[in-house]
Amino acid sequence: MVDSKNFSANDRAAILVEALPYIQEFHGRTVVIKYGGNAMINDELKASVMQDIALMKFVGINVVIIHGGGPEITGFLKKLGKESKFISGLRVTDEETVEIAEMVLDGKINSEIVTLLNRRGLRAVGLSGKDADLICAEKKLATVYEQGEKTKVDIGHVGKVKQVNIQIVNDLISQGYVPVIAPIGVGEDGESYNINADYVAADIAGALKAEKLLLLTDTEGVYKNFEDKQSFISTLKVDDAREFIKSGIISGGMIPKVEACLRALDKGANKAYIIDGRLPHSIILELFTAAGLGTEVG
Secondary structure (H helix, E strand, O other): OOOHHHOOHHHHHHHHHHHHHHHHHHOOOEEEEEEOHHHHOOHHHHHHHHHHHHHHHHOOOEEEEEEOOHHHHHHHHHHOOOOOOEEOOEEOEOHHHHHHHHHHHHHHHHHHHHHHHHHOOOOEEEEEOOHHHOEEEEEOOEEEEEOOEEEEEOOEOEEEEEEEOOHHHHHHHHOOOEEEEEOEEEOOOOOEEEOOHHHHHHHHHHHHOOOEEEEEEOOOOEEOOOOOHHHEEOEEOHHHHHHHHHHOOOOOOHHHHHHHHHHHHHOOOOEEEEEEOOOOOHHHHHHHOOOOOOEEEO
């Protein structure tokens, strides 16, 4: 991290002047942040994210946060002696597991984020996707390949977004609040579904016609070849993104992030970015500097 004590008065003024046109551009606009990865675990990074969000709000940007919590859910299950099982990267979620996931996401993580933001002078409000039927969900089946054959496997209370009822979020934004959303959806019969937070963020960003969707992750962005740091992609075109997923250039945990960006754009968000949440103040660096940060998809 740069030591600001070494900055002269002119350096500080130059930073503010560089940020001014971006502050003017985004004033009154909505930015959706998917908050996850190491930035949720490391206390220093957690503090920098909260500071970034506070700055955004105080310069007139509408901020909406969707958070993950997979490691915390795994840790809580382990304490209870319950083993986590994954199929095709998705957690097998029986009735007991979804209750625990909902408790951890909505009761623990969501509440903590709201408290941290409120301590910085913001008015944050925690929401579950079940509140006011914000996230209507349906069952998501895991795709498994066995001997070249593709099959679908029921893995329990794992969901996908069926519909977003965005009115409650718009109401909170209009009253100056920062909505903080846990990725739990509600089914037709009132059952809970645990949903990938990247996809929830995409649908929320699209429904809000957000100026930007920012996905915080534990890598710099997208590479053509992750082993070759010179192959970093700062701007990933939509057609290339789909082709890279199909061909396997984009693989593993990066797939849902790129797919989420594409989904957000398809549904009405203006821009979507994958940025490195391990870098302190990565949100501000992306929003308010000419160099920007991470990979823009679109």
